[in-house]
Amino acid sequence: MTLRIGCIADDFTGGTDVAAAFRRAGLRTALVFGVPDADTSLPADCDAAVIALKSRSTPADEAVAESLAAQKWLWSKGAAQVYFKYCSTFDSTPDGNIGPVTDALLDAAGAPLTLACPASPPNGRTVYQGHLFVHDQLLSDSPLRHHPLNPMTDSSLPRLLAAQTPHRVGLVPLTTVRAGVDAVREALVAHERDGVRHVVADALTDEDLAVLGAAALELPVVTGAAGLAEGLGHAYPASGPAVAEPLPTGGRSAVLAGSCSARTLEQIAEFYAAGLPSLHLDVLAAAAGRDIVTEALAWYDTQDADRPVLVYASASPDELAAVQRQLGVAEAAAQVEELLGALAARLVERGVRRLLVAGGETSGAVTTALDIRTVLVADEADPGVPWTRTTTPHGDLALMLKSGNFGAPDLFVRALKETS
Ligand code: ADP
Numbered sequence: 314m315t316l317r318i319g320c321i322a323d324d325f326t327g328g329t330d331v332a333a334a335f336r337r338a339g340l341r342t343a344l345v346f347g348v349p350d351a352d353t354s355l356p357a358d359c360d361a362a363v364i365a366l367k368s369r370s371t372p373a374d375e376a377v378a379e380s381l382a383a384q385k386w387l388w389s390k391g392a393a394q395v396y397f398k399y400c401s402t403f404d405s406t407p408d409g410n411i412g413p414v415t416d417a418l419l420d421a422a423g424a425p426l427t428l429a430c431p432a433s434p435p436n437g438r439t440v441y442q443g444h445l446f447v448h449d450q451l452l453s454d455s456p457l458r459h460h461p462l463n464p465m466t467d468s469s470l471p472r473l474l475a476a477q478t479p480h481r482v483g484l485v486p487l488t489t490v491r492a493g494v495d496a497v498r499e500a501l502v503a504h505e506r507d508g509v510r511h512v513v514a515d516a517l518t519d520e521d522l523a524v525l526g527a528a529a530l531e532l533p534v535v536t537g538a539a540g541l542a543e544g545l546g547h548a549y550p551a552s553g554p555a556v557a558e559p560l561p562t563g564g565r566s567a568v569l570a571g572s573c574s575a576r577t578l579e580q581i582a583e584f585y586a587a588g589l590p591s592l593h594l595d596v597l598a599a600a601a602g603r604d605i606v607t608e609a610l611a612w613y614d615t616q617d618a619d620r621p622v623l624v625y626a627s628a629s630p631d632e633l634a635a636v637q638r639q640l641g642v643a644e645a646a647a648q649v650e651e652l653l654g655a656l657a658a659r660l661v662e663r664g665v666r667r668l669l670v671a672g673g674e675t676s677g678a679v680t681t682a683l684d685i686r687t688v689l690v691a692d693e694a695d696p697g698v699p700w701t702r703t704t705t706p707h708g709d710l711a712l713m714l715k716s717g718n719f720g721a722p723d724l725f726v727r728a729l730k731e732t733s
Pocket of ligand 1: 571572573574577596626627628632633636637645646647649650671672673674675676715716717718
Protein backbone atom coordinates (compact mmCIF):
# COMPACT_ATOMS: atom_id res chain seq x y z
CA MET A 314 0.00 0.00 0.00
CA THR A 315 1.35 3.43 -0.86
CA LEU A 316 0.43 6.70 0.72
CA ARG A 317 0.37 9.84 -1.33
CA ILE A 318 0.84 12.17 1.61
CA GLY A 319 1.75 11.91 5.27
CA CYS A 320 0.92 14.55 7.82
CA ILE A 321 2.11 15.38 11.32
CA ALA A 322 -0.31 17.48 13.39
CA ASP A 323 0.96 19.22 16.51
CA ASP A 324 -2.22 18.64 18.49
CA PHE A 325 -5.00 16.16 18.75
CA THR A 326 -8.05 17.93 17.41
CA GLY A 327 -5.84 19.73 14.86
CA GLY A 328 -5.21 16.22 13.54
CA THR A 329 -8.95 15.69 13.11
CA ASP A 330 -9.29 19.07 11.40
CA VAL A 331 -6.53 18.41 8.84
CA ALA A 332 -7.71 14.82 8.25
CA ALA A 333 -11.15 16.23 7.35
CA ALA A 334 -9.45 18.64 4.92
CA PHE A 335 -7.63 15.81 3.10
CA ARG A 336 -10.89 13.89 2.85
CA ARG A 337 -12.68 16.95 1.43
CA ALA A 338 -10.01 16.89 -1.28
CA GLY A 339 -11.05 13.31 -2.08
CA LEU A 340 -8.25 11.45 -0.27
CA ARG A 341 -9.02 8.33 1.78
CA THR A 342 -7.54 9.41 5.09
CA ALA A 343 -6.50 7.65 8.27
CA LEU A 344 -5.80 9.37 11.57
CA VAL A 345 -3.24 7.87 13.95
CA PHE A 346 -2.99 8.98 17.59
CA GLY A 347 0.54 9.38 18.91
CA VAL A 348 3.82 8.22 17.38
CA PRO A 349 3.09 4.92 15.65
CA ASP A 350 5.31 1.89 16.22
CA ALA A 351 6.29 -1.00 13.97
CA ASP A 352 3.01 -2.77 14.83
CA THR A 353 0.76 0.16 13.90
CA SER A 354 -1.04 -0.58 10.64
CA LEU A 355 -3.16 1.60 8.37
CA PRO A 356 -6.55 0.72 6.91
CA ALA A 357 -6.25 -0.53 3.30
CA ASP A 358 -5.98 1.90 0.38
CA CYS A 359 -5.30 5.08 2.36
CA ASP A 360 -4.16 8.06 0.31
CA ALA A 361 -3.30 10.16 3.37
CA ALA A 362 -2.29 9.41 6.95
CA VAL A 363 -2.31 12.03 9.70
CA ILE A 364 -0.35 11.43 12.88
CA ALA A 365 -1.80 13.49 15.71
CA LEU A 366 0.84 14.43 18.29
CA LYS A 367 0.66 16.67 21.34
CA SER A 368 3.78 18.62 20.44
CA ARG A 369 2.52 22.21 20.32
CA SER A 370 3.60 23.29 23.77
CA THR A 371 6.04 20.56 24.82
CA PRO A 372 9.81 21.23 25.09
CA ALA A 373 11.22 21.70 21.56
CA ASP A 374 13.58 18.71 21.73
CA GLU A 375 10.66 16.38 22.57
CA ALA A 376 8.51 17.84 19.79
CA VAL A 377 11.41 17.39 17.32
CA ALA A 378 12.09 13.78 18.37
CA GLU A 379 8.42 12.77 18.09
CA SER A 380 7.96 14.55 14.75
CA LEU A 381 11.08 12.88 13.28
CA ALA A 382 9.85 9.45 14.43
CA ALA A 383 6.46 10.19 12.83
CA GLN A 384 8.13 11.34 9.58
CA LYS A 385 10.18 8.16 9.45
CA TRP A 386 7.09 6.02 9.95
CA LEU A 387 5.22 7.91 7.23
CA TRP A 388 8.13 7.38 4.86
CA SER A 389 8.12 3.66 5.72
CA LYS A 390 4.50 3.59 4.53
CA GLY A 391 5.46 5.21 1.24
CA ALA A 392 4.62 8.89 1.81
CA ALA A 393 6.93 11.01 -0.36
CA GLN A 394 5.65 14.27 1.08
CA VAL A 395 5.16 15.22 4.72
CA TYR A 396 2.84 18.06 5.72
CA PHE A 397 3.44 19.61 9.14
CA LYS A 398 0.10 20.93 10.44
CA TYR A 399 -0.04 23.62 13.09
CA CYS A 400 -2.76 25.99 14.23
CA SER A 401 -4.17 28.58 11.82
CA THR A 402 -3.27 31.20 14.43
CA PHE A 403 0.36 29.97 14.41
CA ASP A 404 0.19 29.06 18.13
CA SER A 405 3.76 28.70 19.31
CA THR A 406 6.12 30.03 21.95
CA PRO A 407 8.76 32.66 21.08
CA ASP A 408 11.29 29.92 20.31
CA GLY A 409 9.20 27.03 19.13
CA ASN A 410 7.98 24.59 18.24
CA ILE A 411 7.06 25.39 14.62
CA GLY A 412 10.57 26.51 13.56
CA PRO A 413 12.58 23.72 15.23
CA VAL A 414 10.23 20.96 14.05
CA THR A 415 10.17 22.27 10.46
CA ASP A 416 13.98 22.57 10.39
CA ALA A 417 14.36 19.01 11.68
CA LEU A 418 11.91 17.64 9.09
CA LEU A 419 13.75 19.53 6.31
CA ASP A 420 17.16 18.28 7.50
CA ALA A 421 15.94 14.68 7.64
CA ALA A 422 14.46 14.96 4.15
CA GLY A 423 17.56 16.70 2.77
CA ALA A 424 15.24 19.40 1.44
CA PRO A 425 16.51 22.94 0.83
CA LEU A 426 13.30 24.84 1.58
CA THR A 427 9.67 24.68 2.56
CA LEU A 428 6.50 26.63 1.97
CA ALA A 429 4.56 27.86 5.03
CA CYS A 430 1.02 29.21 5.04
CA PRO A 431 -1.39 28.96 8.00
CA ALA A 432 -4.31 30.61 6.15
CA SER A 433 -7.70 28.99 6.72
CA PRO A 434 -10.19 31.22 4.87
CA PRO A 435 -13.39 29.48 6.06
CA ASN A 436 -12.30 30.30 9.63
CA GLY A 437 -11.35 33.87 8.76
CA ARG A 438 -7.59 33.25 8.90
CA THR A 439 -5.83 34.96 5.99
CA VAL A 440 -2.25 36.01 5.26
CA TYR A 441 -1.39 39.26 3.49
CA GLN A 442 2.15 40.65 3.12
CA GLY A 443 3.15 37.93 5.57
CA HIS A 444 0.77 39.26 8.24
CA LEU A 445 -1.76 36.87 9.75
CA PHE A 446 -5.31 38.14 10.12
CA VAL A 447 -8.11 36.70 12.26
CA HIS A 448 -11.24 37.91 10.47
CA ASP A 449 -10.84 41.70 10.23
CA GLN A 450 -8.11 41.97 12.87
CA LEU A 451 -4.39 41.43 12.85
CA LEU A 452 -3.52 38.36 14.95
CA SER A 453 -1.86 40.63 17.52
CA ASP A 454 -5.08 42.69 17.90
CA SER A 455 -7.30 39.60 18.15
CA PRO A 456 -8.32 37.78 21.36
CA LEU A 457 -5.39 35.41 20.69
CA ARG A 458 -3.12 38.02 22.24
CA HIS A 459 -4.54 36.80 25.57
CA HIS A 460 -4.16 33.04 24.89
CA PRO A 461 -3.33 31.35 28.24
CA LEU A 462 -0.46 29.20 26.90
CA ASN A 463 0.78 30.93 23.76
CA PRO A 464 -0.18 34.63 23.67
CA MET A 465 0.28 35.89 20.09
CA THR A 466 1.48 39.49 20.21
CA ASP A 467 3.08 39.74 16.76
CA SER A 468 1.26 39.24 13.42
CA SER A 469 4.25 39.07 11.10
CA LEU A 470 4.82 35.42 10.16
CA PRO A 471 8.32 36.07 8.77
CA ARG A 472 9.26 37.75 12.08
CA LEU A 473 7.63 35.00 14.19
CA LEU A 474 9.43 32.31 12.19
CA ALA A 475 12.77 34.14 12.15
CA ALA A 476 12.75 34.02 15.96
CA GLN A 477 12.34 30.23 15.80
CA THR A 478 14.97 29.29 13.21
CA PRO A 479 18.60 30.19 12.44
CA HIS A 480 17.77 30.05 8.70
CA ARG A 481 16.56 32.73 6.31
CA VAL A 482 12.83 33.42 5.95
CA GLY A 483 11.25 34.84 2.77
CA LEU A 484 7.84 35.77 1.40
CA VAL A 485 5.77 34.93 -1.68
CA PRO A 486 3.39 37.89 -1.81
CA LEU A 487 -0.21 37.76 -2.99
CA THR A 488 0.63 39.35 -6.36
CA THR A 489 2.83 36.33 -7.16
CA VAL A 490 0.22 33.85 -5.88
CA ARG A 491 -2.42 35.50 -8.08
CA ALA A 492 -0.02 35.23 -11.06
CA GLY A 493 -0.43 31.46 -10.83
CA VAL A 494 1.34 28.17 -10.14
CA ASP A 495 4.38 28.78 -12.39
CA ALA A 496 4.98 32.20 -10.85
CA VAL A 497 5.00 30.67 -7.35
CA ARG A 498 7.35 27.90 -8.49
CA GLU A 499 9.72 30.50 -9.97
CA ALA A 500 9.59 32.47 -6.72
CA LEU A 501 10.49 29.31 -4.79
CA VAL A 502 13.47 28.68 -7.09
CA ALA A 503 14.62 32.29 -6.59
CA HIS A 504 14.30 32.00 -2.81
CA GLU A 505 16.28 28.75 -2.86
CA ARG A 506 19.02 30.46 -4.83
CA ASP A 507 19.11 33.20 -2.20
CA GLY A 508 19.49 30.66 0.61
CA VAL A 509 15.98 31.15 2.01
CA ARG A 510 14.74 28.08 3.85
CA HIS A 511 11.28 29.07 5.07
CA VAL A 512 9.04 30.70 2.47
CA VAL A 513 5.89 32.24 3.93
CA ALA A 514 3.12 32.61 1.34
CA ASP A 515 0.17 34.98 1.27
CA ALA A 516 -3.33 33.55 0.76
CA LEU A 517 -6.77 35.14 1.13
CA THR A 518 -8.96 32.47 -0.45
CA ASP A 519 -9.20 28.73 -1.03
CA GLU A 520 -8.28 29.44 -4.66
CA ASP A 521 -4.98 31.00 -3.50
CA LEU A 522 -4.35 27.88 -1.40
CA ALA A 523 -5.07 25.66 -4.42
CA VAL A 524 -2.39 27.57 -6.38
CA LEU A 525 0.07 27.16 -3.51
CA GLY A 526 -0.80 23.45 -3.17
CA ALA A 527 -0.13 22.85 -6.87
CA ALA A 528 3.15 24.77 -6.66
CA ALA A 529 4.26 22.83 -3.57
CA LEU A 530 3.37 19.36 -4.82
CA GLU A 531 7.01 18.28 -5.26
CA LEU A 532 8.34 19.72 -1.97
CA PRO A 533 9.23 16.98 0.56
CA VAL A 534 8.08 19.16 3.49
CA VAL A 535 5.21 21.67 3.45
CA THR A 536 3.72 23.39 6.51
CA GLY A 537 0.53 25.19 7.44
CA ALA A 538 -3.01 24.68 8.72
CA ALA A 539 -5.92 22.71 7.26
CA GLY A 540 -6.40 25.18 4.34
CA LEU A 541 -3.10 24.50 2.54
CA ALA A 542 -3.50 20.77 3.27
CA GLU A 543 -6.76 20.84 1.31
CA GLY A 544 -5.08 22.82 -1.50
CA LEU A 545 -2.33 20.22 -1.64
CA GLY A 546 -4.89 17.38 -1.57
CA HIS A 547 -6.76 18.86 -4.54
CA ALA A 548 -3.49 19.14 -6.47
CA TYR A 549 -2.81 15.40 -6.27
CA PRO A 550 -3.56 13.72 -9.56
CA ALA A 551 -6.86 11.83 -9.63
CA SER A 552 -8.20 13.47 -6.49
CA GLY A 553 -11.99 13.68 -6.76
CA PRO A 554 -15.04 13.55 -4.57
CA ALA A 555 -14.45 11.61 -1.36
CA VAL A 556 -15.51 7.97 -1.39
CA ALA A 557 -18.31 7.19 1.09
CA GLU A 558 -17.12 5.58 4.32
CA PRO A 559 -20.17 3.83 5.78
CA LEU A 560 -20.51 4.09 9.53
CA PRO A 561 -21.46 1.12 11.69
CA THR A 562 -25.19 0.80 12.20
CA GLY A 563 -27.12 -0.44 15.22
CA GLY A 564 -26.16 0.01 18.85
CA ARG A 565 -26.66 3.01 21.10
CA SER A 566 -25.48 6.63 20.80
CA ALA A 567 -23.78 8.79 23.43
CA VAL A 568 -22.02 12.12 23.87
CA LEU A 569 -19.23 12.54 26.41
CA ALA A 570 -18.30 16.16 27.04
CA GLY A 571 -15.33 17.45 29.03
CA SER A 572 -14.86 20.74 27.21
CA CYS A 573 -15.86 23.93 29.01
CA SER A 574 -15.61 26.02 25.83
CA ALA A 575 -18.50 28.35 25.07
CA ARG A 576 -19.59 26.41 21.99
CA THR A 577 -19.67 23.08 23.83
CA LEU A 578 -21.81 24.64 26.58
CA GLU A 579 -24.25 25.79 23.86
CA GLN A 580 -24.29 22.30 22.33
CA ILE A 581 -25.10 20.82 25.74
CA ALA A 582 -27.92 23.36 26.19
CA GLU A 583 -29.38 22.45 22.76
CA PHE A 584 -29.26 18.74 23.58
CA TYR A 585 -31.15 19.42 26.80
CA ALA A 586 -33.62 21.72 25.03
CA ALA A 587 -34.34 18.95 22.51
CA GLY A 588 -35.67 16.90 25.44
CA LEU A 589 -32.84 14.34 25.27
CA PRO A 590 -31.48 12.73 28.46
CA SER A 591 -28.36 14.25 29.98
CA LEU A 592 -26.36 13.72 33.15
CA HIS A 593 -23.91 16.13 34.77
CA LEU A 594 -20.96 14.50 36.53
CA ASP A 595 -20.13 15.79 40.00
CA VAL A 596 -16.35 16.19 39.84
CA LEU A 597 -15.98 17.22 43.49
CA ALA A 598 -17.93 14.16 44.65
CA ALA A 599 -15.70 11.94 42.49
CA ALA A 600 -12.62 13.55 44.04
CA ALA A 601 -14.10 12.87 47.48
CA GLY A 602 -14.27 9.17 46.63
CA ARG A 603 -17.87 8.66 45.45
CA ASP A 604 -18.17 6.07 42.67
CA ILE A 605 -19.56 8.42 40.04
CA VAL A 606 -18.84 6.02 37.16
CA THR A 607 -21.06 3.30 38.65
CA GLU A 608 -23.78 5.86 39.40
CA ALA A 609 -23.64 7.19 35.81
CA LEU A 610 -23.86 3.68 34.37
CA ALA A 611 -26.88 2.90 36.55
CA TRP A 612 -28.53 6.06 35.15
CA TYR A 613 -27.56 5.07 31.59
CA ASP A 614 -29.10 1.60 32.01
CA THR A 615 -32.49 3.13 32.80
CA GLN A 616 -32.54 5.27 29.62
CA ASP A 617 -34.46 4.50 26.44
CA ALA A 618 -31.96 2.61 24.19
CA ASP A 619 -33.31 4.37 21.08
CA ARG A 620 -32.38 7.86 22.24
CA PRO A 621 -28.87 9.32 22.44
CA VAL A 622 -27.63 10.26 25.91
CA LEU A 623 -25.22 12.97 27.03
CA VAL A 624 -22.89 12.65 30.01
CA TYR A 625 -20.85 15.76 30.75
CA ALA A 626 -18.35 17.17 33.20
CA SER A 627 -18.32 20.49 31.31
CA ALA A 628 -18.88 23.41 33.62
CA SER A 629 -19.70 27.11 33.35
CA PRO A 630 -16.76 29.47 33.97
CA ASP A 631 -17.88 30.06 37.60
CA GLU A 632 -18.38 26.39 38.37
CA LEU A 633 -15.07 25.52 36.73
CA ALA A 634 -13.25 28.16 38.77
CA ALA A 635 -14.83 26.82 41.98
CA VAL A 636 -13.78 23.21 41.24
CA GLN A 637 -10.29 24.30 40.25
CA ARG A 638 -9.94 26.38 43.43
CA GLN A 639 -10.85 23.40 45.55
CA LEU A 640 -8.88 20.67 43.73
CA GLY A 641 -6.21 22.61 41.82
CA VAL A 642 -6.27 22.82 38.01
CA ALA A 643 -4.24 19.65 37.35
CA GLU A 644 -6.14 17.47 39.82
CA ALA A 645 -9.50 18.70 38.51
CA ALA A 646 -8.47 17.88 34.93
CA ALA A 647 -7.13 14.47 35.98
CA GLN A 648 -10.43 13.65 37.74
CA VAL A 649 -12.50 14.63 34.70
CA GLU A 650 -10.32 12.76 32.26
CA GLU A 651 -10.33 9.61 34.41
CA LEU A 652 -14.13 9.75 34.78
CA LEU A 653 -14.83 10.28 31.08
CA GLY A 654 -12.20 7.75 29.97
CA ALA A 655 -13.64 5.07 32.27
CA LEU A 656 -17.18 5.88 31.16
CA ALA A 657 -16.23 5.65 27.46
CA ALA A 658 -14.80 2.17 27.97
CA ARG A 659 -17.83 0.95 29.93
CA LEU A 660 -20.35 2.48 27.49
CA VAL A 661 -18.73 0.79 24.50
CA GLU A 662 -18.76 -2.48 26.46
CA ARG A 663 -22.50 -1.89 26.99
CA GLY A 664 -23.22 -1.47 23.29
CA VAL A 665 -22.62 2.20 22.41
CA ARG A 666 -21.61 2.25 18.72
CA ARG A 667 -21.79 5.99 18.05
CA LEU A 668 -19.73 8.10 20.40
CA LEU A 669 -19.26 11.85 20.16
CA VAL A 670 -16.52 13.35 22.36
CA ALA A 671 -16.27 17.09 23.06
CA GLY A 672 -12.89 18.54 24.02
CA GLY A 673 -9.30 18.13 22.85
CA GLU A 674 -7.87 16.80 26.12
CA THR A 675 -11.05 14.85 26.68
CA SER A 676 -10.68 13.20 23.26
CA GLY A 677 -7.15 12.15 24.23
CA ALA A 678 -8.42 10.60 27.47
CA VAL A 679 -11.18 8.71 25.65
CA THR A 680 -9.01 7.29 22.83
CA THR A 681 -6.42 6.23 25.42
CA ALA A 682 -9.06 4.52 27.58
CA LEU A 683 -10.49 2.74 24.52
CA ASP A 684 -6.96 1.91 23.32
CA ILE A 685 -7.78 3.33 19.87
CA ARG A 686 -4.65 4.03 17.81
CA THR A 687 -6.05 4.47 14.28
CA VAL A 688 -9.34 5.65 12.80
CA LEU A 689 -10.58 6.13 9.24
CA VAL A 690 -12.08 9.54 8.45
CA ALA A 691 -15.69 9.62 7.21
CA ASP A 692 -18.16 12.44 6.46
CA GLU A 693 -18.02 15.76 8.30
CA ALA A 694 -21.02 16.69 10.44
CA ASP A 695 -19.73 20.27 10.51
CA PRO A 696 -16.59 21.89 9.04
CA GLY A 697 -13.52 20.29 10.66
CA VAL A 698 -15.67 17.84 12.64
CA PRO A 699 -15.72 14.51 10.84
CA TRP A 700 -17.12 11.21 11.93
CA THR A 701 -14.47 8.52 12.03
CA ARG A 702 -14.71 4.76 11.96
CA THR A 703 -12.72 2.36 14.06
CA THR A 704 -12.83 -1.13 15.52
CA THR A 705 -12.89 -2.16 19.17
CA PRO A 706 -12.92 -5.61 20.77
CA HIS A 707 -16.70 -5.07 21.21
CA GLY A 708 -17.46 -4.18 17.58
CA ASP A 709 -17.12 -1.33 15.10
CA LEU A 710 -17.47 2.19 16.48
CA ALA A 711 -18.40 5.53 14.90
CA LEU A 712 -16.35 8.09 16.80
CA MET A 713 -16.42 11.88 16.57
CA LEU A 714 -13.68 13.84 18.33
CA LYS A 715 -14.29 17.56 18.38
CA SER A 716 -12.34 20.48 19.63
CA GLY A 717 -14.30 22.41 22.27
CA ASN A 718 -15.18 25.40 20.12
CA PHE A 719 -15.95 23.48 16.89
CA GLY A 720 -19.35 22.60 15.43
CA ALA A 721 -22.71 24.37 15.24
CA PRO A 722 -24.81 24.71 18.42
CA ASP A 723 -27.10 21.84 17.32
CA LEU A 724 -24.19 19.48 16.50
CA PHE A 725 -24.89 16.91 19.24
CA VAL A 726 -28.56 16.53 18.38
CA ARG A 727 -28.09 16.59 14.60
CA ALA A 728 -25.00 14.35 14.34
CA LEU A 729 -26.55 11.59 16.41
CA LYS A 730 -29.92 11.87 14.67
CA GLU A 731 -28.31 11.65 11.22
CA THR A 732 -26.35 8.49 11.97
CA SER A 733 -28.99 6.58 13.93
P1 ADP B 1 -11.35 22.18 24.85
O1 ADP B 1 -11.18 21.48 23.52
O2 ADP B 1 -12.60 23.00 24.93
O3 ADP B 1 -10.11 22.92 25.29
P2 ADP B 1 -10.53 20.07 26.63
O4 ADP B 1 -11.17 18.72 26.82
O5 ADP B 1 -9.24 20.10 25.88
O6 ADP B 1 -11.61 20.99 25.92
O7 ADP B 1 -10.26 20.79 27.98
C1 ADP B 1 -11.22 20.98 28.97
C2 ADP B 1 -10.56 20.87 30.32
O8 ADP B 1 -11.48 21.24 31.34
C3 ADP B 1 -10.09 19.46 30.59
O9 ADP B 1 -8.79 19.49 31.12
C4 ADP B 1 -11.09 18.97 31.62
O10 ADP B 1 -10.52 18.01 32.46
C5 ADP B 1 -11.44 20.26 32.36
N1 ADP B 1 -12.78 20.18 33.00
C6 ADP B 1 -13.93 19.82 32.41
N2 ADP B 1 -14.97 19.86 33.27
C7 ADP B 1 -14.47 20.25 34.45
C8 ADP B 1 -15.04 20.47 35.73
N3 ADP B 1 -16.34 20.27 35.96
N4 ADP B 1 -14.23 20.87 36.71
C9 ADP B 1 -12.92 21.06 36.48
N5 ADP B 1 -12.31 20.87 35.30
C10 ADP B 1 -13.08 20.46 34.29
